Amino acid sequence: MTDVTRTNVTITVDGHSLEAQPGELLIEVAERAGSYIPRFCYHPRMEPVGVCRMCLVEVDGPRGATLQPACYLKVTDGMNVTTGSDKVKKAQDGVLEFLLANHPLDCPVCDKGGECPLQDQTLAHGSGETRFVEEKRHFVKPIAIGELVLLDRERCIQCSRCTRFASEVAGEAQIAFAGRGDLIEVAPSPTQPFDSIFSGNTVQICPVGALTAKPYRFSARPWDLEQVESTCTTCAVGCRVAVQSSGNRLTRVLGVDSEPVNHGWLCDKGRFTLDSIDGDCDSRDVLSAATRITEPMVRIEGELTPVSWGVALGEAARLLHEAGGADAIGAIGGASLTNEGAFAWERFLRGAIGSENLDAQFGDGLDPVLLQSLPLASIDDAANAPVVLTMTGDLREELPVLFLRLRESFAHHHHTLIELASAPSALRSLASHVLAVRPGETSVIAQALVGATLPVGTLVSESELDAARAALGDGSGVVIVAGRANAAEDQRLVDHAIATLARGLPRAKFLVALRRSNVRGALDMGLAPRLRPGRGFDAASAGRDTHAQLVAMADGTQRTTVVLGGCVIGNVVDVALAARALTAANVIAVTGHGGATLAFADVVLPASVQHERTGTVTNLEGRVTAVAPKISAPGSAWPDVAIAAELALEWGEDLGLGSVELAAQVLEETTGYAALSVLQDQAYDGVVMGMNVTPVARHAMDPMAFPGIRSTKTVGLGDSTGTTTLLDATSGAVTLGATVADVVIAPVDVPLADAYALRLVLARRLYDRGIAMQGSPDVAALVPETTLTVHPRDLDHLGLASGAKVKVRAAATDFEISVLTDETVLRGTCVAPLGTLVDGVNLVASMVDFSSPVTQLRLETP
């Protein structure tokens, strides 16, 4: 961020003298001073290239004033610039005329019509009359260059924003310029479609209607749209978004440029899975995740039957009372709630009922007390850290925009990346040091990194270890990005590794790469054993985590369980245990969507979801931002807070949290946790709890950088421009309860590797079978077939080739699956995606050996 106080050059623009830092781009300095220089190719989040020539201005030089591109020129002391002379105007008009020469005049039918920078520029500056009488350039009209993106080459103005995004920002040049001269065109390879998970960004930054998104095409005209600014809760990065609707129908999500978070970028899952939110409200198929739950339901004679809220709440309260005591009650889930919703549920379940059996994670996360005790790094910290150690799944698949931020740091700023991993990742090629660990070895390598001797038999060499140790030093300037890379590896192995590093590198900071949207907020609200609202911790308490709850449900100890959003069956790896547990216990499901869990539910309470609700969420770095409703929830779905409050009343206790605003107020008063009112009034980029936050000036939003946002009418939450001051959250009363010393994690013994078996890595994929994907047909088409990936040499002895079917012998069952080879997969391991299906069956549960901290599979010819 530009620190406006550290200026040391003076330039003159149109006679006004301006202060700037050396090296700043002229176009930005001028803009800050209110002189907007027209532009097309320049984008503030990418390197300038100066190709469109729209931004030419006169700059004095040794040979008199010459025309220079303001977007490319760095200011130097004494620079004298003229932006409005006749010569400048002629040059700019000339460029505009050249751009329009071959541009089709199809604005009335163009998706970009009404929000098109080229159209705007033409209206503002164009002569209105064309001197171009020649035949225009012709291409076949829109061609699908990928599953989600269409390209109309006739409209392209060759600004190269999309191709630069692909190669420079996403790091995958799946589209590139082809041809030369005025036949130049953006093109994918015929053998590799544009299937980047970031493809939507190219559509968003296209300054004309050349790139359009299949899910949005022809769905609305800009002048019919309204928008609010909100936070995407598809994953825990918490990208800021503009959510647009036409009437009560969501039409589009665009990335808003949040300086500390997403820089305007989004992943395609967050951008294009709107269909799942609008959902299928008419479907009665409550087992399908594509179905929106619009009415309360109660199981009557074996069937879930729509009832009134009163009846449903009464039945739910009865099931809670019937459990016979606080310890027979528990709750699983909560990461999809808002902070206010999570707070209300915590107050009800722990506060009113007295249950400690709360867990927002589904057993695929990390130890909650450990998480809350780590010294936290922000995304910016990680992106600016000279040394980053990752011990997490593939970030591109888990937390896509965090991947973009980190990729920039390694690719363009050459920061050091140490990757400690069992499976290949999209960052691997940028890593300075790769510490290859088989599943089960993470913890011993972590110990070796902080001084223990390297045990024999690992894949890491002494020299690799030494190099990594040297880079890590005592942890100063180091950020450790820690997550759960492998759902088939005992969580305690990872917890142990993290705790080891936290103790051994006391100056290192941690960015916790948990994926579920508001998992951090839910934990901050106390939705886990021993935690308390406001990031608090009670060492004396104890409670059941998800796994323990499932066991207790199955054996009858925990008789009534509230499922707070999310599907237990879809998320818990041990599906068989989950099914037994849900069958044995009473289940109250609070959810916006259908799903397999509802087969076991006794009461279903419909909740509003993303883009339908007010409140705050906390992203993975602990930043609290406001979410805003753009549409109203379908049917009689209620906000989370209201459901908790009303159920509490029905149970017999008034929480005093009847609305989101009330909940927010109580939350702040009792814990000091940043509240909604503050965010709504002031803090655009959010507030990081427990960390110092310096004031941040918000850019005025350049319509050219983010077409489609400035042109749309904003309602509800404040206008997204202007300068705001962020809170210094350390002055708040946030109780940081635990320290790393409070965390005791026993080491786990890992069985010796079996030379004939492969250790399984169950890795998350962005395109999974979750609710968002299942409810969005356009994107669902991109979910890959489930396959097993192994090192080619591990397949050789079977005489099978990549793509063949292989027979897998697992602890529970044998099954057949397609196998692919990849030289970057470690020998002796195999990688499978978590949560995708083979022939409609979730194989994950049958793959994993729940009796062992690691899973070994044997492959055979079918």
Next chain:
Amino acid sequence: MASLDAPRIVSSRRDVADSFTLNRYLETGGYVALRRALTMFPEAVAAEVDKASLLGRGGAGFPAGRKWSMLRRSPISYLVVNGDESEPATFKDHYLVERDPHQLVEGVIIAAYALQVTQAFIFLRGEFALGLERVQQALNDAYALGALGSKIFGSNFSLDIVVHPGAGAYICGEETSLLEALEGKRGFPRIKPPFFPAVTGLYGEPTVVNNVETMSNLPWIINNGGEAFAALGAGRSTGTRLFALAGDVKNPGVFELEMVKNSFRDIIFDPALGGGLAEGRTLKAFIPGGVSAPWFGPDQLDTPLGQDEVGALGSMLGSGSIVVMDDASCVVRATWRITKFFSRESCGQCTPCREGSGWIERIMYRLEHGGGRLEDLDLLLDLCDNIAPGLSWPPQQTTICVLGPSIPSSVHSALSMFRDDFVAHVNHGGCPHD
């Protein structure tokens, strides 16, 4: 009369059939200069080149010695030789790479020694298939001879030279575009600043780019001394230079002439050189330095072949190619063909060149083939002005590289010199010559 007594510096083996072989090269004094250079200090070698005042032969005419020393503050990492030769009607480097590849290689080694670089690239136009083979063979021979590779001729200097084939794109002659091609990318010229590859060149490291002919002069300069070279020619234009003469002359070809001492009239009309025009034809116009240059008419025939002499009259000696048009040729057609060339060869990255070149070409096409309008003439000039504001020389530009402002040269020249011909095309509804 032409002054033809200057020594042949780069075309001395012109009359030898197997001039491209190592044996012949050695027999005719090859690799003597390199041995001598290796006994000198590198900076002394550079100083000879500086003394010679050797102007770059690629088009821009920047003194090679200054290019080398200017950058001396940071050591140069790479030497890149520009053999892309694609400027229409320029064919002197073609001659050099096919007929005297060892002379080029020796020059490159000498330059590399002076610059103390250990890696050099010779970028050769891809269409020079035979040239590629000959230069590669010369390099193979040089390795075998010990003139190249590790510890050259037993000295403490090692060098590797890689021949890099282009693949058909005029713009790759522009030095930054050439570097992009050498990095394996599309040949998009780099935006300036930095103005010189010497600051950020290949892989972002300091790089010297010089033309094939520039390099080929070095063996002679080392053998004979920079002062002997500087004694030829006059003013800033020293030594000799290869001129490629083409178009409507009896005897087109490549001629090595002492700079300044000869004029355009000499090269076009001397019987030993161009031999004049076909019987009964008179000179209408000529392009003095490649199609990027503004045209000259009969009035400028006596202009000496010198960089500043031509520059003073508003054009350039450029790549050393001279295209002659006689009174039977259609200037509108020639102009159209030149704009078609630029339109085809525009790299396409910046708007005024990409769109402007195509637009201008289409107007020129209509003028030549029917459908031209009188207002097209002013439109042409205005479009040219939008690419090269002011239409002055040397040109200003709205584009990234100077291919842009090269487009207007011929259009502006032809329109100013032969407006009547354009009007005749409009009135006739196409080319009256057809």
Next chain:
Amino acid sequence: MSHFRADIRQRAEELVALYPRQRSAMLPLLHLAQEQDGYLSDEGIAEVAALTGTTPADVRGTASFYDMFHLEPVGRYVVGVCTNVACLLAGGEELLEHASSTLGCAVGATSDDGLFTLEETECLADCNLAPCVQVNHRYVRTTTPATFDAMVSDLREGRLDHDVPRHGTLIRVKRQGGLRVSKDDIAAERAEALAARTARAEAAAAAAAAQENK
């Protein structure tokens, strides 16, 4: 599995090794791919992408910048006739038209027998023999309709097989020899040379100063 023939694959790997960065080998590798397949096939492009550490879209985009690369199959002989200004003045357009009728294909197209593809080229830098013609990028130096037709029948009869090899321009001469000095040795060599130069410069400065003092 390599799409390239063993010899081409080996040559390709040698080429990559010549450059400080693998991507630099892009153009020579594309020439090689064309040598094998006659044009840039999807498989050839994929192999070049792998060899240069890029993507197929990137390789294709790069190749399409350059006129010599064919993204679609072409005839056995690609005949290029120059019509740029020097050739234009010498009848290049007329020769091109003639070529089109002799070969039986339009400019930019391939003859029905798959033998010839005709191209209109920009200046081929052989203007003293205008109008200038190349076949598979070998100068054939035929300037009149009559010599052109003779050349075409020579091609058809295989009489020019030696002068006009297949597509690809790199295959006939291979690099031999090379630096074969370790980077460290070179660095040491350079450091020594630099130190010597600095010493010389200092000595010269000292001498100049001494001169002045006198």
